[in-house]
Structure formats: C-alpha cells, structure tokens
Amino acid sequence: MASSLSSAAVSSRIFAASSSATARLSLLRSPPSLSFSYSLKSFHFSALQRRPSVIVWSSGRFSTVSTPRCAASDPNQLKSAREDIKELLKSKFCHPILVRLGWHDAGTYNKNIEAWPQRGGANGSLRFEVELKHAANAGLVNALNLIQPIKEKYSGVTYADLFQLASATAIEEAGGPKLPMKYGRVDVSAPNECPEEGRLPAAGPPSPADHLREVFYRMGLNDKEIVALSGAHTLGRSRPERSGWGKPETKYTKDGPGAPGGQSWTVQWLKFDNSYFKDIKAKRDEDLLVLPTDAVLFEDPSFKVYAEKYAEDQEAFFKDYAEAHAKLSNLGAKFDPPEGIVTPCKGWRGKTSLLK
Numbered sequence: 001m002a003s004s005l006s007s008a009a010v011s012s013r014i015f016a017a018s019s020s021a022t023a024r025l026s027l028l029r030s031p032p033s034l035s036f037s038y039s040l041k042s043f044h045f046s047a048l049q050r051r052p053s054v055i056v057w058s059s060g061r062f063s064t065v066s067t068p069r070c071a072a073s074d075p076n077q078l079k080s081a082r083e084d085i086k087e088l089l090k091s092k093f094c095h096p097i098l099v100r101l102g103w104h105d106a107g108t109y110n111k112n113i114e115a116w117p118q119r120g121g122a123n124g125s126l127r128f129e130v131e132l133k134h135a136a137n138a139g140l141v142n143a144l145n146l147i148q149p150i151k152e153k154y155s156g157v158t159y160a161d162l163f164q165l166a167s168a169t170a171i172e173e174a175g176g177p178k179l180p181m182k183y184g185r186v187d188v189s190a191p192n193e194c195p196e197e198g199r200l201p202a203a204g205p206p207s208p209a210d211h212l213r214e215v216f217y218r219m220g221l222n223d224k225e226i227v228a229l230s231g232a233h234t235l236g237r238s239r240p241e242r243s244g245w246g247k248p249e250t251k252y253t254k255d256g257p258g259a260p261g262g263q264s265w266t267v268q269w270l271k272f273d274n275s276y277f278k279d280i281k282a283k284r285d286e287d288l289l290v291l292p293t294d295a296v297l298f299e300d301p302s303f304k305v306y307a308e309k310y311a312e313d314q315e316a317f318f319k320d321y322a323e324a325h326a327k328l329s330n331l332g333a334k335f336d337p338p339e340g341i342v343t344p345c346k347g348w349r350g351k352t353s354l355l356k
C-alpha cells in the first residue's frame, strides 16, 4: 500500500504508462540521487488476485502499491464462476437461455468496422438496458438476472467473459462437445457503446437463406458455421410472448423443467445432440418448432450439404459446432492479455483445462 502518496494517484500514474513493465516503470520518477534499476523482479503476483505489486518512489520514500489488474478477468475467479454456473444450471435448467445470451452478445459483430467497441461483438454490452430492449433480445433480461449474483461474487470476471463462460458451460453440461474457449474479454463501460438495433438475424425474413448469409457473413462466418451454429436450437424453446414465434406450450414443454411453456425444436430440449437436424428434416411432429431460418438449412443447396451430414453424424456436428462456437464467442472481443487466457479443455487436442 502506498503510504505517503494516495494509491489512486500512484495507480493512475502507472495506468497512464505503456503496457510493458519496463516502460511502465520508466515513467515513475526515481529519486534523483539514486540510480535504481527496476526489473520484473519488482513485481509480486498474488496467486489469488493476480494483481502485481510494484515498488515506487514517492514523496521521499519507497513504497509498494498494487498496480491495476494485469488481465481483464482473473483465471481463478473464472474457474470458481464456472463451478457456480454449473450449480445454477442444476437448479434452474437455464442452459438454453444462457447459450442465447452469449450468442446475442457476440452476434452483433460487424467485421467491416475496425474500431472497438463500435464493431460490436462479445464485449458485455448486452448488460445495458438499451440493448436488452432490442426486439431480438426479448426475454434475455431473465438470463442476466440469473447470472448477476455470480457477477457480483466475482468482480474479477468481466461481463463479456461471464456471458461466454455461461454459454460454453451450458453447452458442455447439456452433453455437448468440449469447447476450445479463451477468456480475457474487456467490457464496454457505458450504454452509448452498445451496437445499434438490427444486427441479429430475424426468424422469418422474406428470403431466409439470403438473410442468414447477409447477417452471418457480416460477422465473418461461413455457410458451414451458419448451419453448425443453428444446431444450438437443439436446446431450448421459443415463446410467443417473447419472440412472437412458437406455441404457448406443447406436450414437451408444459411441465418444464424450469418455467413451463413455449415450443421446442427437439423432444429433449435440455440435451445437446444432433436431434435438431433430424427433427427439422423430418418435420413430422407439430409440437416441434421449425422456423423459416431452420427449414432453409435443408432447402438451400450449400446449407443442405452440412445439415444432411450433421443429421447423420453427431461426431461431425460436435466437431464443427465446437470450432464455430469458440469462433463466435471471440467475435469483436478485445482481449487482455491480447492472446487471451487460454483454457483448453480436457479432450481438446489432448490438453487439460484450467477451467475443468
């Protein structure tokens, strides 16, 4: 702790400096009579907080102060938050809406805009009321309310990371593939940094294939990724009072689990598997939903190649889904550290996960 100079004042001097430790320290004024060489050895990382401390010269004496965070999110807190998300999933069966939350934060990305955060994407902007009120986000305030207590418990995890962590954990806990995720996403800080309304896809546009391509190509995603990601509808339900799509309830949803009602795409709508592709291909059960943007996956010649493959081969679906989901989760994100906090999962190219 700084004793004679307020730690805020010292911190702000450190903050203003470059990201390299040496450059950062060079801005701190050494006492004129001393030739003092700072090095990385002056940093002490706390295993829990990962907040480095640094020795500074101020007001005639040396003291130790904490520097600002060294990463957007704290790896240990991410790990604990993941455990809390698992508990939440067990009690609330909210896997689908958490997946939707992560997707809608990331899916606003526009690859044609370079500047962050104007380009949109996974930056936590969906926590602001102005964006939650976009028509496409109807109902997602419920997802935010579910994970807000976890956010409050782990202040060292950004919203942007928490949204993606919640979504990835939900997929994995529902029986889906392990996802090659990374963390360290920086949050936007004010509502005026939210993207404008209209960047997410509509379910019933005049030309569904053209519309899907327009929206997903803008995100830098391709036909294979459009089809694989649509497979997330193996989870969850559509509710007429939210999106305007689906039945108020069906034989598969009238008893929950979780809040009853809505229309699911699949019979076991809390299980992540390839049944979405089988069911939308068959279109045999009036109680199962097929949106125009789902149906087109078996109508458009290019989409159809992937949709047929995924209906036949769950392993192929899982592999492509895992890659596409991780890519989606990184869209538009600004990472600190720039390479992200990499947490490969066990089973993902043989590596063991920090976030197991």
Ligand code: HEM
Pocket (backbone or CB within 6 Å): 095, 096, 097, 099, 100, 103, 138, 139, 201, 202, 203, 204, 212, 229, 230, 232, 233, 235, 236, 237, 238, 239, 240, 242, 243, 244, 245, 291, 293
């Ligand atoms: C391809 C374009 C897409 C369209 C037009 C679309 C549309 C919709 C609609 C209308 C709903 C119902 C929302 C409600 O009434 O509560 C919904 C739910 C859902 N969407 Fe999508 N979606 C698309 C892509 C995706 C993608 C890429 C993902 C994830 C990777 C995803 C994940 C989900 C999930 C999990 C739900 C269920 C939410 C719940 O049960 O609360 N969707 N989607």
